[in-house]
Structure formats: C-alpha cells, structure tokens
Amino acid sequence: MSDKAATAQESLEALLKEARSFPPSEEFRRQANVSDPMIYEAARQDLEGFWAEEAKRLDWFQTWSKVLEWNAPWAKWFVDGKLNATYNCVDRHAKSFRRNKAAIIWEGEPGDSRTLTFEALEREVNRFANVLKSLGAKKGDRVAIYMGMVPELAIAMLACAKIGAPHSVVFGGFSAESLRERINDAQAKILITCDGGWRRGGVVPLKANADEALTGTPTIEKVVVVERVGKAAQIAMKPGRDYWWHELVANASDQCDPEPMDAEDMLYILYTSGTTGKPKGVVHTTGGYLVGTSTTHRMIFDIKEDDVYWCTADIGWVTGHSYIVYGPLANGCTTVMYEGSPDYPDRGRFWSIVAKYRVNIFYTAPTAIRSFMRWGTEWPAKYDLSSLRVIGTVGEPINPEAWIWYHQNIGRERCPIVDTWWQTETGMILITPLPGLTATKPGSATQPFPGVEAEVLDGKDRSVGPGAGGYLVLSKPWPAMFRTIYGDPDRYVRQYWSQYDGKYFTGDGAKVDEDGYFWLLGRVDDVMNVAGHRISTYEVESALVDHPAVAEAAVIGKTHEVKGQGIAGFVTLKEGIRASAKLKDELKQHVVKKIGPIARPDDIFFTSELPKTRSAKIMRRLLRDIAEGRVLGDTTTLADPAVTSRLKRQYEEEGKGD
Ligand code: ATP
Ligand code: MG
Numbered sequence: 001m002s003d004k005a006a007t008a009q010e011s012l013e014a015l016l017k018e019a020r021s022f023p024p025s026e027e028f029r030r031q032a033n034v035s036d037p038m039i040y041e042a043a044r045q046d047l048e049g050f051w052a053e054e055a056k057r058l059d060w061f062q063t064w065s066k067v068l069e070w071n072a073p074w075a076k077w078f079v080d081g082k083l084n085a086t087y088n089c090v091d092r093h094a095k096s097f098r099r100n101k102a103a104i105i106w107e108g109e110p111g112d113s114r115t116l117t118f119e120a121l122e123r124e125v126n127r128f129a130n131v132l133k134s135l136g137a138k139k140g141d142r143v144a145i146y147m148g149m150v151p152e153l154a155i156a157m158l159a160c161a162k163i164g165a166p167h168s169v170v171f172g173g174f175s176a177e178s179l180r181e182r183i184n185d186a187q188a189k190i191l192i193t194c195d196g197g198w199r200r201g202g203v204v205p206l207k208a209n210a211d212e213a214l215t216g217t218p219t220i221e222k223v224v225v226v227e228r229v230g231k232a233a234q235i236a237m238k239p240g241r242d243y244w245w246h247e248l249v250a251n252a253s254d255q256c257d258p259e260p261m262d263a264e265d266m267l268y269i270l271y272t273s274g275t276t277g278k279p280k281g282v283v284h285t286t287g288g289y290l291v292g293t294s295t296t297h298r299m300i301f302d303i304k305e306d307d308v309y310w311c312t313a314d315i316g317w318v319t320g321h322s323y324i325v326y327g328p329l330a331n332g333c334t335t336v337m338y339e340g341s342p343d344y345p346d347r348g349r350f351w352s353i354v355a356k357y358r359v360n361i362f363y364t365a366p367t368a369i370r371s372f373m374r375w376g377t378e379w380p381a382k383y384d385l386s387s388l389r390v391i392g393t394v395g396e397p398i399n400p401e402a403w404i405w406y407h408q409n410i411g412r413e414r415c416p417i418v419d420t421w422w423q424t425e426t427g428m429i430l431i432t433p434l435p436g437l438t439a440t441k442p443g444s445a446t447q448p449f450p451g452v453e454a455e456v457l458d459g460k461d462r463s464v465g466p467g468a469g470g471y472l473v474l475s476k477p478w479p480a481m482f483r484t485i486y487g488d489p490d491r492y493v494r495q496y497w498s499q500y501d502g503k504y505f506t507g508d509g510a511k512v513d514e515d516g517y518f519w520l521l522g523r524v525d526d527v528m529n530v531a532g533h534r535i536s537t538y539e540v541e542s543a544l545v546d547h548p549a550v551a552e553a554a555v556i557g558k559t560h561e562v563k564g565q566g567i568a569g570f571v572t573l574k575e576g577i578r579a580s581a582k583l584k585d586e587l588k589q590h591v592v593k594k595i596g597p598i599a600r601p602d603d604i605f606f607t608s609e610l611p612k613t614r615s616a617k618i619m620r621r622l623l624r625d626i627a628e629g630r631v632l633g634d635t636t637t638l639a640d641p642a643v644t645s646r647l648k649r650q651y652e653e654e655g656k657g658d
Contacts, residue, residue, distance in 0.1 A: 022407070023439035024416050028389075032436020034299050039434075043450035050451050051077070051479050054295040055287070058088050058330065061260045064287070068477065073497035073504070075477045076264050077288030084258035085267055085290055086125060086162035089329035091258065094122040102334045105308065106151045107353055109198040109340030114151055118332070121155070126256035127249040128152075128159035134252070135222045135243075137190055139164035139259055142269065144188035144220070146179055146210055148172045148197025149339040152226045152245060153315055154325050156192045161267060161286075164259035168269040168281075171316025172197055172204060173614045176212035178636050185281050186269050186486060187219045192245075194226040196233035200344045207235040224248065263287025269486045270318055272424045273615040274637030276507070276523055280495075281486035282318075282424045289322075290330055292428035292480025296449060297327030300418050301361045302390050302435050310336035311363040312350065317615050318424040319394055322480070323363060327428075342368060347375045351383035358387040362410070365395040367552075367616040369402045372409075374551040374574055380409050390435050392418040396617055397520045399542040403442035421445040421520055423506065425496070427480030430454065431518050443542065444517045452478055454518065456510050461500050464511070469521055469534050472510040475503045509536060526620050528557030528565045533598050535567070537620060540601065543594035544569055547587055549577045554610050554618045555601070558627040566602035568627050570610060570647075579606040603627075605651065611644040613637045619644075626651050 029035050043050040048067035055064070055078060064081035090103070099119040106114045116124065137143060143160050145167055147153045153169075160167040168186040170179050172194075183191065191214070197204040207225055214220055225237070226245040237244075261267075267286045271279035297303060309328055313319035315337075328335040336357060342350050350372075354362060372380065391411050398406075398419055407417055416435035422428060430452045431445040438446050448454040455463060456470040464470035481504070485492045499505040509521035521527060521536035528535050537555040544553035552572045560566030571587065573579060584604040592600045611619045614637055625632050626648045635641050 021439045021441055022416070024436050025414070028416060029436045032434075033302050033304075034434045035436040037437055039450045040447075044453075047451050047476060051291060051295075055081075055291045057294065058083060058290060059092050064263060070477050072477075072502035073493060075288075075481060075483065077285075077477075077479045078263035078291070081263035081287050082260045083263065083287055083290070084162065084164075084261055085286055085326065085330075086158045087258040088290060089161075089326060090118060090122050090125055090158060093118040093329075093332045096332075098332045101332070102308075103329060104151055104154060104335055104337055105357055106337045107339065107356075108150075109201075109344065116151060121158075123254040124151075124155045124249075125158045125162060126254045127252040128155055128245075129162040129256040130252040131224070131248040132159055132163055132165060132190065134248075135190055135224070137163060137165045140266075141165045141190070142186045142188040143167050144179075144183045144186060144191045145169045146172060146174075146191060146193045146206060147226065148194055148199075148204065148206065148228065149314060149337055150194065150197075150226060150228055151337065152192075152194075154337065157268075157315075157321075157325055158329075162256060162258050164261050164265065166266040166268050168271075169316055169321070170271070171314055171614055172206055173314075173316070173639065175636070176209040179209060180213035180216050181636070182271055182279075182281075183213065183217045183220060185271075188217075189219055190222050190224070191220050192224045192226070194228045195235050196229035198229060198339060200341055203229050203232045205233060207233065211236065211238075261286045264483070268321065270321060270424055273317065273613045273617060274634065275613050275617050275619060276525060276621065278634055279637060280491065281488075282482045283484050283486050284427050284480070285483050288479030288481070289427050290326060292478060293322040293327035294330035296429045296432075297323060297333070298331050299434060300420065300429055300432050300449070301363070301392065303328075303331055303333050303361070305332075307360040307389075308334050308336060308357050308387075309361040309363075310338070310353070310357070310359045312338065312342070312368065313363070313365070313394075314615075318427070319363075322428060342371065343375070348379045348382055351380045351385060354385055354388065355383045360387055360389045361392070362388055362390075363392040363394065365616060366393055366398040366402055367396065367612070367618075369393065369398065369406050370545070370552050373402060373405050377409050385410060385412060388412075388415050390418060391415045392420055394420045394422070394429075395615065397522060397538045397542075398443060399538075399545045400442035401542065401546045407442070416440065419443075419445045421508075421518070425482045426474075426478070427482060428478070430474065430478065431520075441517060444513070444519050446517050448518070452476065455503075456512050456518075457500065466512055466514050469509055469511045469527065469536060471499075471524060472506045472508045472518075472520070473500055473503045474506065522620075526556075528555075528567060530557065530560075530565050530567060530598060531563040535595075535599050539595060540567060540569065540591055540599050543591045543599070544571060544587060546594060547590045549573055549583060550587070551575075552610060554620055554623055556620050556624045556627060558624065560602065567599065568603040568605065568623075569601040570605050570607050570623055572607060572610060605654070607647055607650065609640075609643045609647075611647065612639050614639045623647075
C-alpha cells in the first residue's frame, strides 16, 4: 500500500470506529434487570409514579404524603416520609435471609482481608453508634471522618447515619490544611481517623496530619483513632480528646435503635473534587438520596442476589459514598473495598482481586484504565476474569481508545460497558447506558437515566442541534439531587440555578448526536474557542491518545494573538517511547487526520506526569496557568503539588513547549 492509501485506509477505519455500536448480547438481554425500553417512556409520563414505585423497595417508618414538592431550585422528595439510611442498608438485611451474606469484603493492601456479614456489620455499626452517643454526638451534629479505606470507615459512616449525625468524609490523601478547612466549614464536633494508612508499602500519617489540622479547629471536641498500622506510625494521643476505637467499642452495647429521620434530613456533607476551583460542601439528604442511589445501582449494574460488586473508587469521593456504601448496601449487595493502589505489589493487583473474589461487576475510572493501557495487556491476561458481567467507568470522559481497550482486555468483548456521567452534586448517576437495553458507542455516556431530563443548550436557553456543542442542563428534579451548599445557599442558587430558569446548570459541555446519544465534552471551561470554532479539549485529547505512542494527554486553549485561542497539548508517552521533535510533528499530524486542520495543536509538550486532583482527574486550569505564565490557582486539591511545580519549571525552561 502506498503511504497515501495507507492514510486513507486509516482515516476510514477511524471513522468506522466512531460509528461502531455495541448492542447487548441476546444472552445478556434475556437475564437483565431492565430489558423493556418502555421504562423511559413510562418514567417520562409519570416521573413521580416512577420514583414512588422504586421508593417502596426501601423500609419506611412512615410513608410519604407527597412524592415531590418542587419550588425551583428547592426540592423536597418523599415529603413527611420517615426512614433511617443505616436501617435500610444494614439492619433490615441482618434480619432477613441475607444475615449471613457478605455485606463488605475488604482487601487490605498488605494482603490481609476481612469479610463482614450483614449481621456482623449490624453489630459493629451499633457498637460504634453507641460510642458516638457516649462522646456527645446528637442528631444533627456533624462528624468529620479522615481515614484510609478500612472497614471502620464504612462502619463509622453507617454509625453516624444510624444516630442521625451527618458525616463529612475527607479523603485520606488530603493534607492537614485541606482537612482543617473542611472541618471548619462543616463545624464538625467529632473527628474519626486512623493512626495511619498503608499506601504502596509506606505509611500515610493520618493521625499526625489530623493533629496538625486540629491546631485550628475550635469545634472539634473528641477524636477517635482506629489502629491500622500500629508501630509503623509514631503517634501521640492527647488525653481527654483522643480515644482508641478498639478500646471504646470493647465496652459498647451492640444494640442501638435507628433514629427515625425525615426524608429531607441531612445524611451527609461532601466536598467536591476541586477540579475547577475551591471545593463546595455539597449537602445530601436521606430519603431521595437512598432511593436514587439504590435504584440506579440495581438497574445500571444489573445487580443480582449473589453478585460480588467492586467499585474501585475511594470512599472519600461521592462515587464511594453512593456506589460503595449506600447504593449497594441498600440493595443488600456484597460490596468490595480495597485499601491500596492498583500497582502494588504489582500491576496485576486489581485483576488478582477480581479473580480472588470472583467479582461480577467492576466499576473504575478512565484515569485508571489509561494506566492499565500503559502497563500493557500482559497484566490482565494473566488472570481469570470470566466472572465479570458488567464493567463501568466514571469521573471523566473516557477516550474511545481507552473504551475499546477496556472492552477487549477486561470485558473480554463480552461485558457491556456502562460509562456513567454524574457529579457530587447529582448524588446519583444521571446519564448512562442500561446494560440490557442500550447499544453503547465508545466515548458516549449514551442516554439520561429513566426520569432524568437532560438537554444541551446554547447560552440563551435554546436547544443546539444534533452534533453541536453546548451546555449540559438538567431540566427536571431527581431524587438524589443535592439540596444546598452547606452554609452558603446563595452559592447554591448562583452557581447552579441562575443560568437557566428553573433548570440545573451542570458546568459541563456536551453534544447530542443524531441518535440522541450524549457525548460529554468536559467542563465548560475546558471548551476552547479556536478561530471561532468551539473545540473540546476532550476531542483533541482523544485524538492524541489514539496515537500508539501516547499514554495520556491533557489539552488546553491558550491565548493566541490571531486565533483567539491556540491549542497546547501536554502529553505523556507510553513506557519505552522516546520524546523527539519528529514525534511532536507526527502527533500534530495525527490530530489533523482525526479531527481536521482546525484542531492542529500549536504546541506539544512532553511530560512524565500530568497534574491531577486527588480524585485523579486532570487539572487543566493549572496547565492553563502554566502555559500563560500566571501564578498557579488553588492547588490544595492536587494529588502531588510537586508535579505541577516541576512542570512549570520545565515549561519555562523549554520555552512554550516547541
Ligand atoms: P469541582 O466541581 O470541585 O470543580 P469536580 O467537578 O471534578 O470538581 P466531581 O463532582 O467529583 O467534582 O466530578 C464531576 C465531574 O466529573 C462532572 O461534572 C464531569 O465533568 C466529570 N465526569 C464524571 N463522570 C463523567 C463521565 N462519565 N463522562 C464525562 N465526564 C464525567
Ligand atoms: Mg464539578
């Protein structure tokens, strides 16, 4: 084949790839929880009826008088309903045929493990709920939690919910300063932490960080410390303030009545990832949240009674709240919790866990999938992944290349992929395939969940046509929606509800294709304007990642005298590939071929790492600051601040990357 013919062949292939569609197999469809497409129409015609039916799967102490009271932007779901989240997640299962079923299967980083049945979990939760009461926690008091991924983390959350004390979980990878900020914002009375956490064989000094944070937190009265690493952490206990978890629970009763909560009582506060700026304290309430998370969990992951379900997120993020703890446990589902990282002790760790517990449903993030791609197919190939039935992703748009890799190497071309779009604020998944119904397309989160109404609008509340980019907006309320920003209701209104009348502004860009499928384009700030063309950073990134040499890419728009914005790409290469000027040109050319000359990057900059939030999302705003020579914005949510300062220096030394 001549060069020209080869190129033509390749672009044809690329085009076909985009149009590829993956319907569920007949075999999968037949066994799926949801296989009737009428569900969408039924929910559209009777939104409240749809959710009321789902709500009946929970146990209510008092049933609601009204499904929804909607005075935009203020929502009340299941008005006058009374229930308890922990009763629904634990107690009722412990009293049923599920009492000896595994509720939590925990895998520790050094390889230790623990299984808690529903009955055992109930006892542990009750003991700790009584401990919290004895330390002075009452209904409505906020409890901060700063722990690693140990079973006590889930126990602590459920104990809080049992007594009606909202928890505020702060990811264990955060610094003392970030912890202090969040404790003070939530005005928490009690802090629960660990002596330390295991991370790649090393120790994360959780208690030492907490001590530092506590020098400026006037509201904290008591601290409970879980012993996890023992002698590996040198910690000090402050008499009268600090108590060991194991000493307190040893004397606590394992009986505790659930606090009857109003459906609208606060279940928890959780701070967003901080990808776009200062994190917001998102408030979730009890009834609607539990209905929304349990329904989506059961339908989207096609949960069956004897499934083992594993979501690899950290409970410090909303994904862990909704889809490790509350959604799965409300459904009486076995949920796996893993303490460590995917590459310790080796790069096959995740797959060895899938094989060990015969995991049926696996839910992870695109950033993890891109790492797996970089590490090579030999790692998953070594393990028996035949137990898997559904695999999912969340957190960022998934590049089609990564989607195909996931489909082939993890799903073994057999498992439907659910690419789930949602936010801390939305509480539950809102745009997603239903695995028994939806023909998926690589890179598309497909369609709004039944009862959810999403639109793509221009700046003036007008729908943009098929294929055109715009703002993703939600036009109907949904049960797990957040109710406010803690302590800042004005910000709730201003940031989310003032752009479009009575509609929720997501802050994300999207487009809808001819088939009505949604394609998420990243945050509105991440959409570039190049010579009058709106190009999404995600599209250019996907074109770069499509090149065989590229592991990961972050693209930003930077001020350009002529075009308004020019395109700069920060690229990490696959292992063993050398950076060169020739490769830069090749990558620029590759983008031209995939998207068109308008998307040709002005600069390509090779780097060994990209700045990411602690939830592992690429932080493009910092790259924009670097590229435009500005002072770096809020960096408190960065996973590794050193990466950014290194990159800034390197960028300045090499000029603008060319
Ligand atoms: P902050 O709001 O503090 O800037 P954040 O938006 O990253 O941080 P999260 O609530 O954790 O905080 O993330 C939600 C965002 O993640 C969504 O708005 C969207 O941009 C992105 N996202 C999540 N899932 C998907 C998905 N499946 N496809 C595309 N984007 C996704
Ligand atoms: Mg956000």
